[in-house]
Amino acid sequence: MSSSSAAPRRGEKTETAAAKPPMRDALVAAAFQLFLERGYEQTTVDDIVALAGVGRRSFFRYFPSKEDVVFPDHERSLADVTEFLAAGDDADDPVLRVCEAVRLVLRMYTENPTFSVQRYRLTKKVPGLRAYELSVVWRYERAFAEYLRRRLAGRRDGSLQADVVAAAVAAAHNNALRSWLRSDGKGDVGTEMDHALGYVHAAFSPSPAPADPGNAEEPEDVVVLVSRRGAPLWRVVQEIEATLGRDPGQV
Amino acid sequence: MSSSSAAPRRGEKTETAAAKPPMRDALVAAAFQLFLERGYEQTTVDDIVALAGVGRRSFFRYFPSKEDVVFPDHERSLADVTEFLAAGDDADDPVLRVCEAVRLVLRMYTENPTFSVQRYRLTKKVPGLRAYELSVVWRYERAFAEYLRRRLAGRRDGSLQADVVAAAVAAAHNNALRSWLRSDGKGDVGTEMDHALGYVHAAFSPSPAPADPGNAEEPEDVVVLVSRRGAPLWRVVQEIEATLGRDPGQV
DNA sequence: CGCCGGAAGAGCACTGAGTGCCATACGGGA
DNA sequence: TCCCGTATGGCACTCAGTGCTCTTCCGGCG
Numbered sequence: 001m002s003s004s005s006a007a008p009r010r011g012e013k014t015e016t017a018a019a020k021p022p023m024r025d026a027l028v029a030a031a032f033q034l035f036l037e038r039g040y041e042q043t044t045v046d047d048i049v050a051l052a053g054v055g056r057r058s059f060f061r062y063f064p065s066k067e068d069v070v071f072p073d074h075e076r077s078l079a080d081v082t083e084f085l086a087a088g089d090d091a092d093d094p095v096l097r098v099c100e101a102v103r104l105v106l107r108m109y110t111e112n113p114t115f116s117v118q119r120y121r122l123t124k125k126v127p128g129l130r131a132y133e134l135s136v137v138w139r140y141e142r143a144f145a146e147y148l149r150r151r152l153a154g155r156r157d158g159s160l161q162a163d164v165v166a167a168a169v170a171a172a173h174n175n176a177l178r179s180w181l182r183s184d185g186k187g188d189v190g191t192e193m194d195h196a197l198g199y200v201h202a203a204f205s206p207s208p209a210p211a212d213p214g215n216a217e218e219p220e221d222v223v224v225l226v227s228r229r230g231a232p233l234w235r236v237v238q239e240i241e242a243t244l245g246r247d248p249g250q251v
Numbered sequence: 252m253s254s255s256s257a258a259p260r261r262g263e264k265t266e267t268a269a270a271k272p273p274m275r276d277a278l279v280a281a282a283f284q285l286f287l288e289r290g291y292e293q294t295t296v297d298d299i300v301a302l303a304g305v306g307r308r309s310f311f312r313y314f315p316s317k318e319d320v321v322f323p324d325h326e327r328s329l330a331d332v333t334e335f336l337a338a339g340d341d342a343d344d345p346v347l348r349v350c351e352a353v354r355l356v357l358r359m360y361t362e363n364p365t366f367s368v369q370r371y372r373l374t375k376k377v378p379g380l381r382a383y384e385l386s387v388v389w390r391y392e393r394a395f396a397e398y399l400r401r402r403l404a405g406r407r408d409g410s411l412q413a414d415v416v417a418a419a420v421a422a423a424h425n426n427a428l429r430s431w432l433r434s435d436g437k438g439d440v441g442t443e444m445d446h447a448l449g450y451v452h453a454a455f456s457p458s459p460a461p462a463d464p465g466n467a468e469e470p471e472d473v474v475v476l477v478s479r480r481g482a483p484l485w486r487v488v489q490e491i492e493a494t495l496g497r498d499p500g501q502v
Numbered sequence: 503c504g505c506c507g508g509a510a511g512a513g514c515a516c517t518g519a520g521t522g523c524c525a526t527a528c529g530g531g532a
Numbered sequence: 533t534c535c536c537g538t539a540t541g542g543c544a545c546t547c548a549g550t551g552c553t554c555t556t557c558c559g560g561c562g
Contacts, residue, residue: 023540044518055541060520134389135382160447163426164419164454171418175411196411203415203454274511295547306512311549505562512555519548526541532534 024062024072026052031069036118040070040126067132070119074136077108081140085147094151095165095204098144099197102173105140106193109177113185120181141170165204172196275313275323277303282320283369291321291377318383321370325387328359332391336398345402346416346455349395350448353424356391357444360428364436371432392421416455423447 030052034043045066049056063069081101088097109116123129148162155161176196180189281303285294296317300307314320332352339348360367374380399413406412427447431440 045520046518057521057542058540061540064520066519131382131386134385138385157446157450159430160423160426160450163422164447164451167418167422168415171414172411175414179410195408196415199408199411200415296549297547308513308550309511312511315549317548503562506560508558510555510557512553514552514554515550516552517548517550519546521545521547522543523545524541524543526539528539529537531536 023052023054023058027054027059027062028069028072032115032118035070035122040122040129067129070122070129071133071136073108077105078136078139078143080104082143085143088147090151094148095169095201097151098148098166098169099201101144101147102140102169102197103190103193105173106177106189109181110185110189117181117185120178137170137174141166144169161204165200168200168203169197172200274303274305274309278305278310278313279320279323283366286321286373287369291373291380318380321373321380322384322387324359328356329387329390329394331355333394336394339398341402345399346420346452348402349399349417349420350452352395352398353391353420353448354441354444356424357428357440360432361440368432368436371429388421388425392417395420412455416451419451419454420448423451 027048031043031048034047034051037043045059046056048069049059059069063072081104084101084104085097123133144166145162148165149159152158152162173193173196176189176193179192180187278299282294282299285298285302288294296310297307299320300310310320314323332355335352335355336348374384395417396413399416400410403409403413424444424447427440427444430443431438
């Protein structure tokens with residue numbers, strides 16, 4: 001019901017990664033059936049394992065906590081994202097690379113729209129699940145920020161830029177995703193996501209100094225002119241400082 | 252040890268809000284003493300109440316969960332932030348208003364540096380506390396985003412801008428705050444915070460249409476020119492679209 | 503002076519999540 | 533057939549969190 005595994009026979013070991021045991025899927029299916037019937041908090045782990053016909057101890061072998069059964073694919077998705085970022089070429093725009101990475105996360109949601117919508121309804125109602133989802137999203141954001149920190153190393157305010165851009169990309173992703181989930185998975189998320197990411201990318205001057213000259217990408221020319229009157233003076237000074245410091249020699 | 256209450260005598264009711272019972276502070280003090288001695292997870296609630304000399308049930312009267320005792324001031328701080336944002340004039344720059352609001356959060360940390368540093372060391376080590384802190388930060392971010400959503404209503408991509416700006420402001424705040432906490436509370440957080448917020452504010456063209464003409468602030472003139480070659484065409488189109496759509500008539 | 507009523511706390515029993523440990527069943531290889 | 537590693541089931545236990553009741557304290561009031 002939940003994931004993409006296609007009937008791995010028991011005991012079969014695929015050469016690359018672990019084949020998903022059917023028990024895991026059975027637990028997810030049983031859990032969601034009960035969660036949708038009675039609600040998350042009204043369902044105990046004993047109820048789930050009773051419906052799935054397995055022992056209680058087995059549940060916690062597959063899911064470290066009751067909350068984990070609601071997000072069965074995030075571990076793999078997070079691994080995909082970090083791998084994707086680690087495999088990146090040093091020539092491409094770091095911000096764009098993160099935008100590409102966040103589309104991997106989106107893909108995990110769109111692979112199974114009905115499941116994602118059901119889960120969204122759950123997380124919207126249950127505070128505990130909302131908190132858990134936050135910690136999941138935070139791990140993606142950390143992966144983005146650490147990648148950007150590596151790529152922006154040496155740049156002035158590189159650490160700050162990494163954190164802010166990672167948060168902005170994640171927020172844009174969440175905005176488009178939630179809009180899509182609210183509409184029951186109808187509409188074109190991809191386009192909406194690109195629009196949101198385009199907004200973020202335009203807001204932050206990307207302009208990486210390409211390590212490999214002669215590659216396909218040329219650095220962007222960005223001009224930012226900020227003029228303010230009547231505002232608190234210290235604010236203006238900081239804005240100018242930040243604008244100038246964002247990428248020296250470019251403004 | 253923890254908060255700012257100055258010995259409210261028992262039974263005394265201040266006219267405005269609830270006077271803080273000393274038991275609450277005693278519980279926080281006992282909890283932190285044990286947390287620092289043996290660690291968070293190695294300390295049970297029974298240990299805390301035994302040290303504080305109160306009944307176990309009383310602990311949960313003051314703190315809904317064991318995690319809450321680590322963040323005893325956030326509820327008040329969150330209330331301050333929402334109140335501050337609700338009291339805002341419709342004339343001022345919404346992004347700057349949020350930047351001011353986030354300084355209220357910073358103030359809560361700087362009011363008691365040693366306490367904040369101790370808590371930072373705890374949250375850095377304990378995953379459960381990290382998750383809890385995320386949910387706390389998320390509530391601030393939601394307050395920012397909802398305020399911005401109100402102020403940017405009607406604007407194209409107003410909801411998106413609200414989410415992204417709120418996330419960026421929160422990320423800038425966290426970046427400066429964490430840097431300060433890592434250095435044991437030494438250094439000038441305020442300046443660092445202003446620098447980070449200035450970066451965020453410069454990245455997003457703030458330009459509110461002032462509801463009250465003739466107020467102190469004039470709208471900013473912002474010109475953003477993005478030129479890219481060799482990049483995926485759809486990306487360029489989205490960037491231009493996002494840049495143009497950010498505030499019609501301004502670019 | 504004694505009674506009363508509400509608020510704050512203590513004590514207790516209970517549910518449910520999560521863990522450690524051991525027994526058992528299955529399946530492949532020697 | 534035996535052996536061994538793995539997957540699973542079955543306890544028993546700790547601990548967070550909750551509902552309930554009883555007590556205590558305190559201020560007001562007849």
